[in-house]
Amino acid sequence: MIEYVESKENIARRIARIFKTGDVVNLGIGLPTLVANYVPAEVTVILQSENGLIGLGPAPEKGREDKDLTNAGGMPVTLLAGGAYFDSATSFGIIRGGHVDCTVLGVLEVDQEGNLANYKIPGKMVPGMGGAMDLVAGSRVVVAATTHLEKTGGSKLKRRCTLPLTAEHGVDIVVTDVGYFEVKGSHFVLKEYFEPYTPDWIVEHTDADVQVPPDCKSWRA
Amino acid sequence: MIEYVESKENIARRIARIFKTGDVVNLGIGLPTLVANYVPAEVTVILQSENGLIGLGPAPEKGREDKDLTNAGGMPVTLLAGGAYFDSATSFGIIRGGHVDCTVLGVLEVDQEGNLANYKIPGKMVPGMGGAMDLVAGSRVVVAATTHLEKTGGSKLKRRCTLPLTAEHGVDIVVTDVGYFEVKGSHFVLKEYFEPYTPDWIVEHTDADVQVPPDCKSWRA
Amino acid sequence: MIEKPVISAARAAKMVGEGAVVHVGGFLACGSPRGVLAALAELGTRNLTLVCNDTAVLDEKNGRVTGVAPLVKNRQFRKMIVSHIGTNPESQRQMNAGETEVVLVPQGTLAERVRAAGCGLGGILTATGLGTEVQEGKQVVEVQGRKFLVEEALPGDVALIKARKADKAGNLVYSKTARNFNPLMAMACKTVIAEVEEIVEIGEIDPDQIHTPSILVDYLVKA
Amino acid sequence: MIEKPVISAARAAKMVGEGAVVHVGGFLACGSPRGVLAALAELGTRNLTLVCNDTAVLDEKNGRVTGVAPLVKNRQFRKMIVSHIGTNPESQRQMNAGETEVVLVPQGTLAERVRAAGCGLGGILTATGLGTEVQEGKQVVEVQGRKFLVEEALPGDVALIKARKADKAGNLVYSKTARNFNPLMAMACKTVIAEVEEIVEIGEIDPDQIHTPSILVDYLVKA
Numbered sequence: 030m031i032e033y034v035e036s037k038e039n040i041a042r043r044i045a046r047i048f049k050t051g052d053v054v055n056l057g058i059g060l061p062t063l064v065a066n067y068v069p070a071e072v073t074v075i076l077q078s079e080n081g082l083i084g085l086g087p088a089p090e091k092g093r094e095d096k097d098l099t100n101a102g103g104m105p106v107t108l109l110a111g112g113a114y115f116d117s118a119t120s121f122g123i124i125r126g127g128h129v130d131c132t133v134l135g136v137l138e139v140d141q142e143g144n145l146a147n148y149k150i151p152g153k154m155v156p157g158m159g160g161a162m163d164l165v166a167g168s169r170v171v172v173a174a175t176t177h178l179e180k181t182g183g184s185k186l187k188r189r190c191t192l193p194l195t196a197e198h199g200v201d202i203v204v205t206d207v208g209y210f211e212v213k214g215s216h217f218v219l220k221e222y223f224e225p226y227t228p229d230w231i232v233e234h235t236d237a238d239v240q241v242p243p244d245c246k247s248w249r250a
Numbered sequence: 251m252i253e254y255v256e257s258k259e260n261i262a263r264r265i266a267r268i269f270k271t272g273d274v275v276n277l278g279i280g281l282p283t284l285v286a287n288y289v290p291a292e293v294t295v296i297l298q299s300e301n302g303l304i305g306l307g308p309a310p311e312k313g314r315e316d317k318d319l320t321n322a323g324g325m326p327v328t329l330l331a332g333g334a335y336f337d338s339a340t341s342f343g344i345i346r347g348g349h350v351d352c353t354v355l356g357v358l359e360v361d362q363e364g365n366l367a368n369y370k371i372p373g374k375m376v377p378g379m380g381g382a383m384d385l386v387a388g389s390r391v392v393v394a395a396t397t398h399l400e401k402t403g404g405s406k407l408k409r410r411c412t413l414p415l416t417a418e419h420g421v422d423i424v425v426t427d428v429g430y431f432e433v434k435g436s437h438f439v440l441k442e443y444f445e446p447y448t449p450d451w452i453v454e455h456t457d458a459d460v461q462v463p464p465d466c467k468s469w470r471a
Numbered sequence: 472m473i474e475k476p477v478i479s480a481a482r483a484a485k486m487v488g489e490g491a492v493v494h495v496g497g498f499l500a501c502g503s504p505r506g507v508l509a510a511l512a513e514l515g516t517r518n519l520t521l522v523c524n525d526t527a528v529l530d531e532k533n534g535r536v537t538g539v540a541p542l543v544k545n546r547q548f549r550k551m552i553v554s555h556i557g558t559n560p561e562s563q564r565q566m567n568a569g570e571t572e573v574v575l576v577p578q579g580t581l582a583e584r585v586r587a588a589g590c591g592l593g594g595i596l597t598a599t600g601l602g603t604e605v606q607e608g609k610q611v612v613e614v615q616g617r618k619f620l621v622e623e624a625l626p627g628d629v630a631l632i633k634a635r636k637a638d639k640a641g642n643l644v645y646s647k648t649a650r651n652f653n654p655l656m657a658m659a660c661k662t663v664i665a666e667v668e669e670i671v672e673i674g675e676i677d678p679d680q681i682h683t684p685s686i687l688v689d690y691l692v693k694a
Numbered sequence: 695m696i697e698k699p700v701i702s703a704a705r706a707a708k709m710v711g712e713g714a715v716v717h718v719g720g721f722l723a724c725g726s727p728r729g730v731l732a733a734l735a736e737l738g739t740r741n742l743t744l745v746c747n748d749t750a751v752l753d754e755k756n757g758r759v760t761g762v763a764p765l766v767k768n769r770q771f772r773k774m775i776v777s778h779i780g781t782n783p784e785s786q787r788q789m790n791a792g793e794t795e796v797v798l799v800p801q802g803t804l805a806e807r808v809r810a811a812g813c814g815l816g817g818i819l820t821a822t823g824l825g826t827e828v829q830e831g832k833q834v835v836e837v838q839g840r841k842f843l844v845e846e847a848l849p850g851d852v853a854l855i856k857a858r859k860a861d862k863a864g865n866l867v868y869s870k871t872a873r874n875f876n877p878l879m880a881m882a883c884k885t886v887i888a889e890v891e892e893i894v895e896i897g898e899i900d901p902d903q904i905h906t907p908s909i910l911v912d913y914l915v916k917a
Contacts, residue, residue, distance in 0.1 A: 051696050053909050073696055075909060079578065080498045081648045083907050084695065096501065097635070097649035103499030103528070103558070108647070110897035111695030111863040113907040116682075117498070117524070117651045118586045118813075121579025125599065125814030126881055128909055149604075155566065155575070156557025157525070158605075163579030166599040167814050197602030272473050274686050294473055296686060300801065301721045302871045304684050305472065317724065318858070318872035324722030324751070324781070329870070331674035332472030332640040334681040337905075338721070338747070338874045339590075339809045342802025346591030346822065347658055349686055370827075376789065376798070377780025378748070379828075384802030387822040388591050418825030583815070592806070593835070593842035596816035612816070612835060614846050619816035623837050646902065679869065680903045 031230050035176045036206040039223060039250045042067045044133055044172055044204050048074045052130040055079060055164055058102040060174050061133035077129055079160040081120045084112020101160065121160070125167035132168035134161060136175035136203075138190040141237040143200040143212040145173060146192035158195060165199035177205035177234065184236035186210070186217060207231050209248065216240050221248040252451050256397045257427040260444060260471045263288045265354055265393055265425050269295045273351040274344075276300060276385055279323040281395050282354035298350055300381040302341045305333020322381065342381065346388035353389035355382060357396035357424075359411040362458040364421040364433040366394060367413035379416060386420035398426035398455065405457035407431070407438060428452050430469065437461050442469040472640035472673050477691045483664045484510035486690070487519065487629050490549075494585065494627040494656035495523040499558060500538030502649030503527070504633040504666035506694050511631075512541040521548045522585065522627055524578065524652055525555040526562035546570070552625065554578035577605060580622050582655060588626035589658025595622055630660035633694070634683070637667040638674070641688035642681045650682065657683045666692040695863040695896050700914045706887045707733035709913070710742065710852050713772075717808065717879035718746040719855040722781060723761030725872030726750070727856040727889035729917050734854075735764040744771045745808065745850055747801065747875055748778040749785035769793070775848065777801035800828060803845050805878060811849035812881025818845055853883035856917070857906070860890040861897070864911035865904045873905065880906045889915040 037060050045067035048054060055077045056062050065085075068074055076085035078100045085100065086107035094105035108114075115123075123129060138146040145165055148158040165171050175185045186203060203210040208231050209221040216238035222228050228241045258281050266288035269275060276298045277283050286306075289295055297306035299321045306321065307328035315326035329335075336344075344350060359367040366386055369379040386392050396406045407424060424431040429452050430442040437459035443449050449462045484507060487493055497503025519542075527538025542548065543562050550572040556562040565571035576584070583595045596619035600606055610621040632653040635646035643665055645653055657663050665688050707730060710716055720726025742765075750761030765771065766785050773795040779785040788794035799807070806818045819842035823829055833844040855876040858869035866888055868876055880886050888911050 075695070077909075078648070080501070081651050082901075083909055084901070095647065097647040099499065099501045099648055101498075103501065108901055109695065111861060111865065111908060113865055113901045113904040114645075114647050114650055115904075115907065116645075116654045117578070117582040118655055121582050122809070122813030122881060123907070123909070125579055125597065126812050127814060128881070152567065155563055157553065157555040157575045158577050159525075159555040159557075160578040162577035162603065162605065163597075163599045166597075166601070167579070194603045196599075296472070298686075299871070301724070302874050303678075304686055305678070316870065318870040320722065320724045320871055322721075324724065329678055330472065332638060332642065332685060334642055334678045334684040335868075335870050335873055336681075336684065337868075337877050338801065338805040339878055342805050343586070343590030343658060344684070344686070346802055346820065347589045348591060349658070373790065376786055378776065378778040378798045379800050380748075380778040380780075381801040383800035383826065383828065384820075384822045387820075387824070388802070415826045417822075583813075587818070590806075591821070593819035593821070593837040593840060595810070595818050596844070598814075598816065610835060612833060612844055614816040614844070617816060621819070621835055621837070644902070650902075677903075679867070679873075680900075 031225055033178055037063060039206045040174050040204050042250045043209060043248065044174055047172065048072055048131060053077055053128060055129050055132040057134040059135045061135060064133055077123065079120050079124060081117060082108060082112060082114050084109040121163050124163050127167065127169055129168045131170045131172060132164040133172045133174050134164065136173045136185060138185065138187050138192050139173045139175065139200055139203055140187040140190045141216045143198045144190045145195045145200050146190040147195050149193045151193065161195050165196035171200050172202045172204060173200045175205055177207040184234060186235050186237045188237045218242055219245050221246055223248055252446055254399055258284060260427045261395050261425050263471045264430060264469065265395055268393065269293055269352065274298055274349060276350050276353040278355040280356045282356055285354055298344065300341050300345060302338060303329060303333060303335050305330040342384050345384050348388065348390055350389045352391045352393060353385040354393045354395050355385065357394045357406060359406065359408050359413050360394045360396065360421055360424055361408040361411045362437045364419045365411045366416045366421050367411040368416050370414045372414065382416050386417035391422050392420050393423045393425060394421045396426055398428040405455060407456050407458045409458045439463055440466050442467055444469050472685060474639045475641040475688060475691050477670065477693060480506040480510040480692050483507045483690060483692050484514045486662055486664065487511055487516055489516055490518040491628040492520040492522065494630040494660050495521060495539055496632040496651065496653035496656050497538050498524045498651040500527045502633050502651050502653055503538040504631045507631050507664060507666050507692055508539060508542065512545055515545060515547065517547050518549045519547050520550040522552045522625060525553050526551060526559035529559040529561050552576060554581050582652065584622050584625035585652065585655045585659045587624040589655060592624055594624050597622055627660040628662065630656040630663045632656050632665050634665050634667045636669045636671060637665060637691050638671050638676050640673045641685035641691060642676055643683035643688060644676060644680065645682050654683045657687045663688050664690045664692060666694050668694045695908060697862045698864040698911060698914050700916060703729040703733040703915050706730045706913060706915050707737045709885055709887065710734055710739055712739055713741040714851040715743040715745065717850040717853040717883050718744060718762055719874065719876035719879050720761050721747050721874040723750045725856050725874050725876055726761040727854045730854050730887060730889050730915055731762060735768055738768060738770065740770050741772045742770050743773040745775045745848060748776050749774060749782035752782040752784050775799060777804050805875065807845050807848035808875065808878045808882045811847040812878060815847055817847050820845055850883040853879040853886045855879050855888050857888050857890045859892045859894060860888060860914050861894050861899050863896045864908035864914060865899055866906035866911060867899060867903060868905050877906045880910045886911050887913045887915060889917050891917045
């Protein structure tokens with residue numbers, strides 16, 4: 030019997046392997062931010078931050094923070110050589126205009142039609158959508174990053190989202206800590222299962238239609 | 251008997267008196283460009299040029315032209331200290347957004363409803379509207395600058411334009427070489443007559459409804 | 472060029488009238504006009520409508536109260552048009568309690584709506600928000616077979632913005648990600664007040680590197 | 695940052711395929727990519743659609759032939775989407791003779807349509823052109839009681855632009871009024887080729903003063 034153990038690290042590790050050199054990537058706040066730590070050394074991705082920069086670098090050393098230089102979470106960051114600053118209209122022009130190759134977002138719910146809900150639990154938590162709606166509507170490839178199961182054991186992947194949507198049919202790829210899924214037509218396609226999980230275990234623990242194609246393969250972090 | 255003598259200089263002289271210090275002004279190509287020469291020394295206007303600058307200065311000395319610095323007619327110009335450059339979207343944002351106080355345009359026809367035609371004589375001359383349509387739609391005050399009569403003796407001020415319009419109801423003020431008119435409701439109001447012309451002469455030589463209010467006064471260049 | 476008045480933060484705050492629509496620059500308070508906002512909080516002007524990226528940070532326990540957060544706490548806004556309120560629990564509380572009207576706008580749409588106002592556009596067509604709650608009550612237009620929401624221009628009475636540097640004419644240069652909504656808001660409001668860290672002579676800023684041209688700025692406040 | 699290929703004008707011209715939609719920067723040839731345009735004229739690629747502010751100057755008597763004028767004369771465009779053709783009598787002649795389709799677009803609308811394409815907007819709402827021939831065939835939308843034309847995004851296949859300076863990553867800085875449509879077109883096309891006067895090392899351009907970020911530029915050509 031396989032026991033589910035949440036692993037944000039595995040999610041971040043696998044997503045980091047999606048990119049190729051030159052890709053412009055926007056990483057959402059929270060779990061997606063971790064992805065930056067696992068990009069292979071031989072791959073150069075260019076990070077965009079929707080508050081107005083391209084060429085996001087690592088956090089500054091303590092004491093070297095610049096009050097005028099933060100990421101979209103308001104945290105101090107640095108800029109790599111060759112990076113650039115711009116205003117918010119240009120920033121979202123870059124996002125909406127398809128100049129961001131890939132965006133990685135956190136999830137409250139994601140469903141088999143590629144619908145994403147991640148900005149609102151009515152009456153409980155309403156942080157607002159920030160840039161998420163534009164990022165999902167505009168990026169070429171949208172990756173939803175989520176633990177496979179909720180703390181209460183329920184599936185984060187749904188047949189149909191019940192929460193207010195961030196975007197309709199926006200998600201292309203879902204990476205959880207048990208597998209890598211593509212949204213195709215109206216179901217999930219399991220492209221990879223992360224050992225020790227098996228395709229059978231994943232199908233059983235996903236509250237949505239999951240197709241397991243013949244070329245579904247295993248992946249180890 | 252009064253004989254009509256065309257005077258672009260008088261038109262430019264009178265228009266130059268419309269501005270007050272701080273006004274942002276766009277002067278069209280041709281006759282309107284002359285206006286800059288007659289702005290009183292005590293008035294500081296700020297000239298915008300739709301190809302992307304604010305703070306237009308005089309033409310450069312011969313030999314000091316900069317290939318990267320022209321006006322909207324493609325002629326070499328200079329920039330005053332405190333001027334700025336911007337792209338065409340920002341330039342027309344400034345125009346359409348009401349940040350230009352006054353625009354002065356040339357005329358093929360202007361009518362008593364404030365309609366302006368100045369970009370096209372079908373089948374004959376079709377230079378295109380360039381920035382004229384945006385300038386008329388967007389500026390706070392639009393001044394049409396025109397000789398009062400055509401070479402053939404006809405009135406440039408019309409009851410209704412017959413040529414394709416540059417803009418509907420866009421013109422606020424018409425200055426010719428015989429008088430200063432405002433467009434009010436659906437007629438011209440003669441605010442000033444330029445001696446030696448008289449209100450009677452002007453009404454007679456204008457193919458449109460011209461109201462002469464009690465406070466209509468004379469003006470000398 | 473004409474020089475712009477350099478005024479105190481207190482005088483700037485008084486230019487924001489009761490009931491005004493106020494556009495405030497800044498992104499989680501990075502690039503927000505701290506001095507003018509502090510003066511406006513002290514003045515206590517009410518019934519304002521806020522247009523801002525977010526309601527900034529209200530975390531009194533850890534001593535972090537930034538940007539417009541003090542004004543939110545003071546209940547100076549009757550309406551807040553923002554993309555994010557997650558870092559200011561008081562703004563969430565006011566919304567859930569029905570005390571303050573909160574309109575959540577996708578960040579890119581907010582930027583374009585403010586820009587549209589400044590650029591004399593009626594609005595823009597965006598796919599952002601299609602099929603979500605954001606679509607409610609909005610016109611949908613089809614262009615080349617694709618559907619788009621009509622998002623309307625969002626003009627303001629007063630812009631309170633922050634720049635790194637101004638010349639005496641009011642030309643502005645922003646710093647790094649403190650730029651964000653500031654140049655957009657400078658175009659969208661009747662009165663524009665820029666809080667700046669440094670004021671230099673006219674002609675000292677390279678005209679190719681001016682982010683906001685002087686004609687858009689009415690008053691300068693020294694930070 | 696990744697360095698962008700520096701290619702010859704001839705190779706750049708070859709990237710413009712038969713029938714492509716080509717956005718060309720420049721305003722009466724101020725800020726137009728002369729070297730690449732000369733190479734494209736020599737190559738003679740046809741059936742192109744031009745998106746440009748104007749058709750530049752064709753005045754052979756006085757030896758003034760600028761910008762896209764040689765390509766117009768070569769009949770390389772089957773369609774020209776421009777705001778002004780008054781300084782190139784050949785473009786007027788082709789239009790009047792029905793040889794080339796000419797779509798005249800108000801300059802500010804052209805700028806916004808190109809920008810909209812680059813920014814992923816379906817289009818914008820403008821009052822410019824209401825009640826004129828420009829309105830023909832267009833949707834009209836009412837916003838807050840005012841009527842606006844729907845002007846649609848205008849994307850392109852290849853942008854041929856000109857900048858003063860690039861770094862090796864492709865960040866661009868424009869000079870004076872040679873900026874005009876160049877940064878807008880850099881966002882609106884699948885392939886972006888920038889002709890530049892100078893190429894400097896990555897990091898040499900102040901990131902606050904970059905007009906077009908590197909990710910929008912695919913190739914550099916030394917002017």
